[in-house]
Amino acid sequence: MSFIPLLPGSLSGPPAERSDAARNRERLLGAARELIAECGPDALTMDRLAERAGVGKGTVFRRFGSRAGLMMTLLSDSEAAFQARFMFGPPPLGPGAPGLERLIAFGAERIAYVMEHGDLARAAEASARSRYEVPAVKLWQRHIELLLREAGMDADPLLMAMSLAATLDPDRLLHAVRVHGLAPERLTDSWRELVTRVVRGR
Amino acid sequence: MSFIPLLPGSLSGPPAERSDAARNRERLLGAARELIAECGPDALTMDRLAERAGVGKGTVFRRFGSRAGLMMTLLSDSEAAFQARFMFGPPPLGPGAPGLERLIAFGAERIAYVMEHGDLARAAEASARSRYEVPAVKLWQRHIELLLREAGMDADPLLMAMSLAATLDPDRLLHAVRVHGLAPERLTDSWRELVTRVVRGR
DNA sequence: GGTCTAAACGGACCGTAGTCCGATTATTAT
């Protein structure tokens, strides 16, 4: 007869990463940060990364699943911090302020975030299909929807949130700033106008 | 002494396509349409296309520059028709109706267009960088900006047009319909709400 | 220490977009 655990297996946590796996993950993350610091995210190829970290290519993909997955891992710290700030931090970004003000603050913070981590964020946007299935992206969108409802928006908050989220897409924001040469403040101002008009209604 | 043209060279038109080049271009377009009809745009690879058309791979790229370029060429007819309708056609899409009504009609038509040619449009969206530099995309955006101004929008019409254009991105629209299962009419309704609120202002 | 197993490893391999350059051919001038 086999061992019967007191807790369901899935609650005892993952079966503990093997030590060589942990070592390689750290090596890979370190090497990735080095390469990005040297040449930027676009120049990071999976082959070079494997070589630099001294592991096989298969190992890279088993760890991170894909190039986008690697980039998301690299972003996860700042991403988590951002999430914590808009969900639990002080107003006007966090709870405590009116919905509209939180929306305005959210956009402003998001724009600032993209200005700082934009290239990485763009590289982390997986290939086409799953771009909108990334947990973080879905979270922002639900957050916007929530704030819209709280601000009294009546008409189809889900789709309005989708439209507003599209405005904050890293790709578009970076293009506006880098190609069109627009100042980030102008993006922030425009976002404030946009959400104000959308919320205030007709 | 060399020949002096009466007109600057660039005005005498392109130096006339060589007959074999024209023949190959037709062959390629035909083969591309066949392959897409058979297996959809995603299954069209440049190698298969070259093989089916009976030409070398280099020829494909010299003709169309890239995979996205090929897709744009395939779309150009319906794209031109669409452009003609919103620029010169009857109201409310074309000139003659108030700006807001034209904006609403524009979005509705665009959504319908994406529902029909969406996959092709998505494949035509070049790789990252130049997504917003495609002439057609810039044209829509300027058109939206124009209509916003005409409708009396005061605050930064350029950026508002960018945001609104983001809402109509084929990728997002298709995702909403295919993954979230939203009805296209709901997208149209939401677009009407959105532009109405944006234009009416505070 | 020895044995066993599942997990981790590594790098050869694949499909794809895009490039390059020597060979070919349409066109024009003579």
Next chain:
DNA sequence: ATAATAATCGGACTACGGTCCGTTTAGACC
């Protein structure tokens, strides 16, 4: 018709993301 020339052609080649599978090894149990 012939020769000169410049555009076109074709397919081998590269770079990259991603997969596969035979081999190795960490860790648990004896």
